[in-house]
Amino acid sequence: xxxxxxxxxxxxxxxxxxxxxxxxxxxxxxxxxxxxxxxxxxxxxxxxxxxxxxxxxxxxxxxxxxxxxxxxxxxxxxxxxxxxxxxxxxxxxxxxxxxxxxxxxxxxxxxxxxxxxxxxxxxxxxxxxxxxxxxxxxxxxxxxxxxxxxxxxxxxxxxxxxxxxxxxxxxxxxxxxxxxxxxxxxxxxxxxxxxxxxxxxxxxxxxxxxxxxxxxxxxxxxxxxxxxxxxxxxxxxxxxxxxxxxxxxxxxxxxxxxxxxxxxxxxxxxxxxxxxxxxxxxxxxxxxxxxxxxxxxxxxxxxxxxx
Amino acid sequence: xxxxxxxxxxxxxxxxxxxxxxxxxxxxxxxxxxxxxxxxxxxxxxxxxxxxxxxxxxxxxxxxxxxxxxxxxxxxxxxxxxxxxxxxxxxxxxxxxxxxxxxxxxxxxxxxxxxxxxxxxxxxxxxxxxxxxxxxxxxxxxxxxxxxxxxxxxxxxxxxxxxxxxxxxxxxxxxxxxxxxxxxxxxxxxxxxxxxxxxxxxxxxxxxxxxxxxxxxxxxxxxxxxxxxxxxxxxxxxxxxxxxxxxxxxxxxxxxxxxxxxxxxxxxxxxxxxxxxxxxxxxxxxxxxxxxxxxxxxxxxxxxxxxxxxxxxxxxxxxxxxxxxxxxxxxxxxxxxxxxxxxxxxxxxxxxxxxxxxxxxxxxxxxxxxxxxxxxxxxxxxxxxxxxxxxxxxxxxxxxxxxxxxxxxxxxxxxxxxxxxxxxxxxxxxxxxx
Numbered sequence: 001x002x003x004x005x006x007x008x009x010x011x012x013x014x015x016x017x018x019x020x021x022x023x024x025x026x027x028x029x030x031x032x033x034x035x036x037x038x039x040x041x042x043x044x045x046x047x048x049x050x051x052x053x054x055x056x057x058x059x060x061x062x063x064x065x066x067x068x069x070x071x072x073x074x075x076x077x078x079x080x081x082x083x084x085x086x087x088x089x090x091x092x093x094x095x096x097x098x099x100x101x102x103x104x105x106x107x108x109x110x111x112x113x114x115x116x117x118x119x120x121x122x123x124x125x126x127x128x129x130x131x132x133x134x135x136x137x138x139x140x141x142x143x144x145x146x147x148x149x150x151x152x153x154x155x156x157x158x159x160x161x162x163x164x165x166x167x168x169x170x171x172x173x174x175x176x177x178x179x180x181x182x183x184x185x186x187x188x189x190x191x192x193x194x195x196x197x198x199x200x201x202x203x204x205x206x207x208x209x210x211x212x213x214x215x216x217x218x219x220x221x222x223x224x225x226x227x228x229x230x231x232x233x234x235x236x237x238x239x240x241x242x243x244x245x246x247x248x249x250x251x252x253x254x255x256x257x258x259x260x261x262x263x264x265x266x267x268x269x270x271x272x273x274x275x276x277x278x279x280x281x282x283x284x285x286x287x288x289x290x291x292x293x294x295x296x297x298x299x300x301x302x303x304x305x306x307x
Numbered sequence: 308x309x310x311x312x313x314x315x316x317x318x319x320x321x322x323x324x325x326x327x328x329x330x331x332x333x334x335x336x337x338x339x340x341x342x343x344x345x346x347x348x349x350x351x352x353x354x355x356x357x358x359x360x361x362x363x364x365x366x367x368x369x370x371x372x373x374x375x376x377x378x379x380x381x382x383x384x385x386x387x388x389x390x391x392x393x394x395x396x397x398x399x400x401x402x403x404x405x406x407x408x409x410x411x412x413x414x415x416x417x418x419x420x421x422x423x424x425x426x427x428x429x430x431x432x433x434x435x436x437x438x439x440x441x442x443x444x445x446x447x448x449x450x451x452x453x454x455x456x457x458x459x460x461x462x463x464x465x466x467x468x469x470x471x472x473x474x475x476x477x478x479x480x481x482x483x484x485x486x487x488x489x490x491x492x493x494x495x496x497x498x499x500x501x502x503x504x505x506x507x508x509x510x511x512x513x514x515x516x517x518x519x520x521x522x523x524x525x526x527x528x529x530x531x532x533x534x535x536x537x538x539x540x541x542x543x544x545x546x547x548x549x550x551x552x553x554x555x556x557x558x559x560x561x562x563x564x565x566x567x568x569x570x571x572x573x574x575x576x577x578x579x580x581x582x583x584x585x586x587x588x589x590x591x592x593x594x595x596x597x598x599x600x601x602x603x604x605x606x607x608x609x610x611x612x613x614x615x616x617x618x619x620x621x622x623x624x625x626x627x628x629x630x631x632x633x634x635x636x637x638x639x640x641x642x643x644x645x646x647x648x649x650x651x652x653x654x655x656x657x658x659x660x661x662x663x664x665x666x667x668x669x670x671x672x673x674x675x676x677x678x679x680x681x682x683x684x685x686x687x688x689x690x691x692x693x694x695x696x697x698x699x700x701x702x703x704x705x706x707x708x709x710x711x712x713x714x715x716x717x718x719x720x721x722x723x724x725x726x727x728x729x730x731x732x733x734x735x736x737x738x739x740x741x
Contacts, residue, residue: 070600076579095364162406246398250358250409252389263391266363269575269597274364 065276088277098281101260108173109238116178120185125215128193142183154247161248172248177238192226228296235289257282355385355641358409360395369661376657377648383641403428408633410642415700416451416461424454430632431458435643440650462646463629465666468684470609473588485610492613496564499587508586509569510577516711518574520698521590526554529615533622533693540702542739546732555724570718593665620692709734
């Protein structure tokens, strides 16, 4: 739409340009205006086109989710829809076990986010505000842990959780997720907390505040934008994780939503409408969280970029 | 509709399963720590866990009904655990080697089961094969479920068949008949081409490149026989043999009639192409019927893969599915009870009723779904001189990708067959020598 409305105007304007003596300056400014307008048209046109391209897959999933399987089988996945039904959602929710899986996902994700941010903020507070010995080495260790590809740790994690007797329990998944997340969160929060002026802390010390009070009443409130951004980020990561879930879990009824989405695929034949409906269900919570924390999320992208 | 009683039953079953699994894992945790991880397979009371890869909603439901029926009859109890089929495939070795394995698992008999049995990972179930539930099974199945050392390690539950499927209405419209021999088949292809359709649909694109292996299997067993085929897949012959070249020479005769999109479409899309009359026929397993709309199933029919060498006995592909038990199970007696139940006609009929019903029960007294298609398929397999499984089931999942690479290349560049086969042999050698 943005592309078509302004596109009509430039064709009209050259005809209206005056041919008089003092027309030179007016002509130059009209010329500049026209160029600016063309720039705007091109920008909106291409941006609109790109966003359309981005939205097409989502639209296809939404349309597929509301088609019946017989329609897809008879006309193909790429055809125009010939049916409308919400049966795919029902099938994914009850027969596909997405209800239980969504509960599992939330049971894992919410405590993990809260616990790992609590631990990470404490660690970041100590490392950034106090002269902890070896703090540089500790930070580098945490960072280097993030550089390891998780795939090489699959077997050790699976065997370790078996030895600890927590294999195939949601605690194992929570533990693994916290363990792998904390390093990165500490790194981000450390960068943010270091930027808080030391005078604020000194003033608090003069007023008689101990480290715990400084942490809870000064630093945590000040770090709220960073924490909000990390909440949105970590929620998305943990909620969307599939790898660790299928590594430490075995029982189908304990699997999170990502694994159950995989389970909707049959051995041979895939019911695309049910899978599409399942993906919509699986995407909903992260979309909600993202919309809720959107402001912080964008603000948080440059966290630690400027010291 | 009957949603509310179903969901209540499912809820109860689910709740029961949750509790039982929790208890079982606690108990076996104690056992493992007590015995120091020793592999003493002892019998203890408790719930048998059945790990299933039948994850599509319909098949999953059928398995739940089956387990519920087993629990209702008293005696041992079972809990079903359904895992996505792709996850199951990659995790299966982990399941079998873990200290606290699932007791019973769905999988394939033959060379795949044999590979695990060689590593002593499977429970020896010789004794239950003499029981009434299994003693009536055909000799072919008995042989299939026996490993190299003569132990029975598998209980089959169902099988399906491969055939060249077509639409009856289309064949009537084009005024053509089912071919019996290779020459008749080629004549049919020529005729279909004049009607403006691609005679042969394939569906070896996207993630289903393995579908092309069916053509290789059938050419090989029709030209060289089942024994040569099995030996070839086991590494006793070379893919560069003149016999294998003969397979591809024959295949080349039909190549002009293949759908040019054959290696671009997945078999599910190829099914749609067949139903929309863009292709004439398709060599595929009966599972493809799940991808067809219900109202079109009656219009589908199939014929046996044409005879190429009349001297060769008629062998068909009939991949069998069933169960094997982990050697480390802590519930030996209960597992065997469940395996015996799964072999009964009653159990197999319950599963067939709930699933899409295109497979055939292995118990000779069990009733199939009774559609003309299934009756025809059952008659074809039962009259077959020998039954092969499928490329990956007769060899290993590791060998399948080498076939996919070779066959995809052959379909694109049939002239380069010599180099394709020597590459195939080189890739396969790496897997055999592992």
